[in-house]
Each structure stands twice: as C-alpha cells, then as structure tokens.
Amino acid sequence: MQPIIEFLIFGMKPAESIPLNKSGIFFLHIMGDGSIKVSIIGAGNVGATAAFILLQKRIADEIVMVDVSEAAIGKALDMMACAPLVPFDTTITGTTDYSGIRDSSVVLITAGLARMPGMSREDLLEKNRQIIASVSQKIREYASQSIVIVVTNPLDVMAYAAWKETGFPKSRVMGMAGVLDSARLRAFIAAELRVSPGSVKGMVLGSHGDTMVPLPELTTVNGKPITQLLSREKIDALIKRTQNAGGEIVNYLKTGSAYYSPAASAVAMIEAIAKDKKEILPCSVYAEGEYGLNGVFVGLPAVLGKKGIEKIAEIPLSPETKALLERSAKAALEGIKQLSC
Ligand SMILES: NC(=O)c1ccc[n+]([C@@H]2O[C@H](COP(=O)([O-])OP(=O)(O)OC[C@H]3O[C@@H](n4cnc5c(N)ncnc54)[C@H](O)[C@@H]3O)[C@@H](O)[C@H]2O)c1
Numbered sequence: 419m420q421p422i423i424e425f426l427i428f429g430m431k432p433a434e435s436i437p438l439n440k441s442g443i444f445f446l447h448i449m450g451d452g453s454i455k456v457s458i459i460g461a462g463n464v465g466a467t468a469a470f471i472l473l474q475k476r477i478a479d480e481i482v483m484v485d486v487s488e489a490a491i492g493k494a495l496d497m498m499a500c501a502p503l504v505p506f507d508t509t510i511t512g513t514t515d516y517s518g519i520r521d522s523s524v525v526l527i528t529a530g531l532a533r534m535p536g537m538s539r540e541d542l543l544e545k546n547r548q549i550i551a552s553v554s555q556k557i558r559e560y561a562s563q564s565i566v567i568v569v570t571n572p573l574d575v576m577a578y579a580a581w582k583e584t585g586f587p588k589s590r591v592m593g594m595a596g597v598l599d600s601a602r603l604r605a606f607i608a609a610e611l612r613v614s615p616g617s618v619k620g621m622v623l624g625s626h627g628d629t630m631v632p633l634p635e636l637t638t639v640n641g642k643p644i645t646q647l648l649s650r651e652k653i654d655a656l657i658k659r660t661q662n663a664g665g666e667i668v669n670y671l672k673t674g675s676a677y678y679s680p681a682a683s684a685v686a687m688i689e690a691i692a693k694d695k696k697e698i699l700p701c702s703v704y705a706e707g708e709y710g711l712n713g714v715f716v717g718l719p720a721v722l723g724k725k726g727i728e729k730i731a732e733i734p735l736s737p738e739t740k741a742l743l744e745r746s747a748k749a750a751l752e753g754i755k756q757l758s759c
Pocket of ligand 1: 461462528529530552553569598680
C-alpha cells in the first residue's frame with residue numbers, strides 16, 4: 419500500500435486534501451516537491467508576514483526566524499499556535515541565535531531599517547549595509563550552501579552587498595523587488611479593467627525605485643496586450659502609480675513601509691525555488707553582459723529553480739525599453755559605488 423499513499427499525497431494539492439503529517443511532508447520532500455528549511459533574518463513586518471504566508475502555503479517543513487529582538491521568539495510561538503487551526507505541520511521557531519539557521523536551504527534577509535515618510539530607499543543605505551555585512555557573515559558561517567534572497571532596501575545595492583559579503587556564486591544571491599513591482603502593476607490594471615488579478619500577466623524590470631521599467635507591450639489580460647485595452651494616458655497613469663506605490667503606502671502607514679505584498683512576493687520566489695518550478699520571475703540579479711549590462715545587480719527575468727537563478731531569460735525589448743533599463747541599471751550602479759565593500 420505504501421506506493422499508493424505516496425502517489426496520492428504527491429498528486430493532491432495539500433490545501434485541498436488531507437492535512438499533511440510529517441511523513442506526508444517527507445514523501446513530498448523525497449519526491450522533489452520542495453520540503454525545505456527556510457530561515458528568515460529579521461522578524462519584523464516583512465519577515466514575520468513572510469513566515470506566516472509560508473506556513474499557510476506549506477512550502478517549507480521548517481522555518482526559523484532570527485532577530486536581534488526576542489520579539490522573534492514571541493511571534494514564532496504565536497504562529498505555532500495557529501498550526502491546528504490553519505492547519506500546518508511546519509516547525510516554526512524564533513531565536514536571537516544565528517546558529518538556528520544552520521543548514522538552511524533558503525535564507526530570506528529582511529533585517530534592516532524600513533522607510534519613514536520623507537525618506538528615500540537610498541537614505542537607508544549606510545545603516546542597512548552594516549546590517550547586511552554582519553548577517554552575511556553569519557549566513558556564510560552557518561548556511562554556506564543556502565540560496566539567499568535579499569529584501570532589505572535599497573534593494574539592488576543590498577543584494578550586491580550580500581553577494582560580496584557572502585562570497586556565494588551569483589546564482590545563489592538575488593534580490594526581491596520585480597515580483598512586487600509587477601504584482602502592484604497587475605493589481606492596478608485588474609482593478610481598472612475589473613478583471614481577475616490572476617488574469618493579468620506582466621513584468622517590471624530594472625532597479626527597485628523611481629527608475630523601474632514596466633513593459634506595457636508585454637503586459638496582457640487573458641493573453642491580450644493592455645495596449646489594446648487601455649489608452650496610452652491610462653497606462654502611463656497606472657505605471658506612475660506603480661512607481662510610487664511604496665511611497666503611497668508609507669504616507670498612510672507613517673511608522674513603516676509596505677509588508678503584506680513584499681512578503682507575498684518573497685514567498686513566490688521561495689516557492690519557485692523550493693518546488694524547482696523553473697519559473698521566470700523578475701529578480702534583482704548580477705548582470706554580466708545580459709541585456710548589455712555589467713557589474714550591477716538589477717531586475718531581470720530570472721529562471722528560478724532548486725539551484726537558485728538557473729538562467730537569465732532574454733526577452734526581446736523595444737529600443738525605448740532597453741534605454742530605460744540601461745538608465746535604471748545606471749541608478750543601481752551609483753548606489754553600489756557608494757558601498758565600501
Ligand atoms: N525589496 C522590497 O521591495 C521591500 C519591500 C518592503 C520593505 N523592504 C525593506 O525590508 C526591510 C525590512 O522592512 P520591515 O518593514 O520588515 O521592517 P521592520 O522594522 O518591521 O523589521 C526589520 C527587523 O529587522 C531586525 N533587525 C535589525 N538588525 C538586525 C540584525 N542585525 N539581525 C537580525 N535582525 C535585525 C529588527 O529588529 C526588525 O525586527 C527594510 O529595509 C525595508 O525597506 C523592501
């Protein structure tokens with residue numbers, strides 16, 4: 419009977435089937451369906467929310483949150499009590515001790531200061547650089563084989579810093595921004611056209627900031643380009659709103675920046691890696707000649723799988739979009755030049 423049980427568990431979506439027990443997760447793991455240990459550095463708004471989404475989606479079989487604050491321990495205990503209700507079997511722990519991240523498959527870095535009203539992402543540079551340097555050393559020490567996803571801002575610069583400080587190959591260090599920027603644009607388009615957000619496909623490339631590069635010609639609703647569904651003025655207004663979406667939220671929150679959508683975006687990347695999906699997602703990656711860019715972390719379409727960035731996809735871009743991408747990469751390079759690492 420054992421093979422039949424394995425087949426059933428593999429063939430079902432956990433959320434629609436029986437609650438998985440430990441052995442169920444083990445079967446998924448040995449069948450390559452992504453049962454992994456995820457560590458999250460920084461159990462603040464983005465980090466803790468990412469942990470909770472990971473638990474709900476049952477992507478990992480172990481999650482560890484590390485923070486300088488003992489709040490990480492309290493939040494993990496709080497989430498653990500949700501296990502019989504959601505339900506999930508994932509182990510969730512919080513700690514201030516970095517040895518907890520030992521042998522992680524994926525490490526998500528969300529440690530750092532967040533923007534306050536009136537601050538740009540660049541204002542965070544020096545303080546967060548120091549945090550990234552110390553966190554990277556710990557990752558090198560305890561999780562030397564992990565895939566690292568950076569969320570801390572200014573994003574492209576911090577991804578570069580984490581790559582330098584860990585000394586990991588470029589395939590195992592990336593930044594999260596493009597998935598979020600794309601999701602924002604897709605959500606705004608869906609609201610404008612009153613269609614299901616899932617039916618809107620599209621990608622935003624470039625640096626995370628005012629120079630981000632949406633691709634309206636490649637943005638579609640049920641396969642139809644938005645250029646055939648919306649006026650140029652409307653598209654420009656939605657793009658502008660996407661570019662300012664982070665700031666719009668900061669102005670309302672007043673004491674921090676967006677975290678639900680950033681957390682969900684990071685989880686989408688972790689899921690692609692954990693499930694070896696080979697999914698093309700816009701990620702901040704180290705460019706070495708792709709799209710004519712060099713020596714910079716910038717948002718490009720990356721194929722994500724169990725090895726991390728398995729390839730950078732080459733999408734044909736219009737000369738206008740290519741020029742915007744170059745301008746955006748230049749902005750990221752300016753930030754990188756300010757780093758001393
Ligand atoms: N890339 C993106 O699209 C994106 C989106 C949202 C937020 N962010 C960035 O993510 C970062 C986190 O945002 P947040 O809203 O979660 O902030 P937050 O203040 O809620 O959480 C940050 C956490 O990091 C912890 N921390 C600080 N130094 C640490 C260290 N050395 N080791 C471990 N933990 C440490 C803090 O104690 C805090 O709990 C910020 O830099 C923010 O700008 C990026």
